[in-house]
Amino acid sequence: MKELSTRTAGFTDSVIRRMTRVANEYGAINLSQGFPDFEPPKEITDRLAQVASEGPHQYAITFGAPNFREALARKQEHFSGMKVDPDKEIVVTCGSTEAMMAAMLSVCNPGDKVVVFSPFYENYGADAILSNADPIYVPLKPPAFDFDADELEAAIRQPGVKALILCNPSNPCGKVFSKEELLLIADLAKKYDIYVITDEVYEHIIYEPYQHTYMAALPGMKERTIICNSLSKTYSITGWRLGYVIADEKIIERVKKVHDFLTVGAAAPLMEAAVTGLNFGDAYYKELQAHYTHMKELFTGGMENLGLTFTKPQGAYYVLMDISEFGYDNDEDFCVAMAQKVGVAAVPGSSFFKEDINHLVRFHFAKKDETLSAALDRLSDLKKLRK
Structure with missing residues (x-):
């Protein structure tokens, strides 16, 4: 058979979608792929x-x-x-x-x-x-x-x-x-x-x-x-x-x-x-902003209470957490271990950076209160992952 396209030869599958499959495999709370678990208007x-x-x-x-x-x-x-x-x-x-x-x-x-x-x-x-x-x-x-x-x-x-x-x-x-x-x-x-x-x-x-x-x-x-x-x-x-x-x-x-x-x-x-x-009308967008502000404060406030290091988002619904303290050289290995042993799925930050950055992972918080609270409860066990 003739060679396939060289233009696409270097493509990998989407890391974001891959981490959703990892979440499903281990029954983890999926804070990787950015979709809400609440209904549309x-x-x-x-x-x-x-x-x-x-x-x-x-x-x-x-x-x-x-x-x-x-x-x-x-x-x-x-x-x-x-x-x-x-x-x-x-x-x-x-x-x-x-x-x-x-x-x-x-x-x-x-x-x-x-x-x-x-x-x-x-x-x-x-x-x-x-x-x-x-x-x-x-x-x-x-x-x-x-x-x-x-x-x-x-x-x-x-x-x-x-x-x-x-x-x-x-x-x-x-x-x-x-x-x-x-x-x-x-x-x-x-x-x-x-x-x-x-x-x-x-x-x-x-x-x-x-x-x-x-x-x-x-x-x-x-x-x-x-x-x-x-x-x-x-x-x-x-x-x-x-x-x-x-x-x-x-x-x-x-x-x-x-x-x-x-x-x-x-x-x-x-x-x-x-x-x-x-x-x-405008009321919908004000309510939307208030809803996401609440979710951000619930999740990032919980991360702060757990002593986790993260960057504070100014917009969108993602937060990057620093995993340096856990001793992993590979952020994807950390994400798989977190899904398997802690029960929360995130995206390795290296998939977003051209620079050699392996110490960040991305969570998303477009979730119901009970989902975020359950995720934070599980994240309290992150010490399991320290090497």
Whole structure:
């Protein structure tokens, strides 16, 4: 048989999804893969029940049902202040994973380079490779996860750099980029004529006093920012796989074509039901923030009481714990041992860093109170793992 693709030969399976399988194998509480164990808003699931009998059940317009795009455009304008044309500046995708892939394929030529902050969501490197682009990594330095402006400019000014990927708030470290940091990035993007591809899936999960700033809404950035986002985290519907790209009309025309050949279109019944969520008022988002703040305080407060060392998230729903005290050279071995002997599953931090970092693991806390309390009770036995 002829050799398979060399482009994908170096791929491993997703470490995040692998740790879910480890959790299932040992009956561990799964704080690895980032999905909640509580239900979506009842208004959305009630509407889905109606749609199940009423439809639509056939293909929607490939780039998204009109009422979904119109509701999404209104929501985006409300929160960012940026006017969005629902017909010319939005493509609805099968999750933000496809949104990012469609954006990368629309922007990158073979041999182009893409700047990525490290730590990073594990898909970004694979997206670059699938797009025939080369990632260049710029470190976010713990514990504050700040970046060095000179290091960033040195990366961006390299020949062939086409885009920068920005996850804000950041997975896995929970960093919320300040407006000053984003203005600095924007100035470099304009100076070196590159695109900024933003992953903003945690835009509404922010902890006071931090605030989310939309890169595309900054002066001169709408035409060179490609927003990738989804409904998964905001409405607790990770299994619905509803994502989207928002960008300038010229970019969206290309994204529409790429998307059409990748997946044709998102699920019509799910788009119809999700319009209900897109039309929620401000009270929903305030309640969402309060709910996640409660979960963060419950879990990180419990970690603090247990004497564990961790970084405090500013946004998203992840926390990185330092495992240096346990004597493991390999963070994946630690995670497997923790799932097996303690009964809690996490993700090895090395899967998110380009740098040689093996002393961090990632927990997520988008769980019911009883789930988090049970996890903390089990984590009180972490001393079992000390070597």
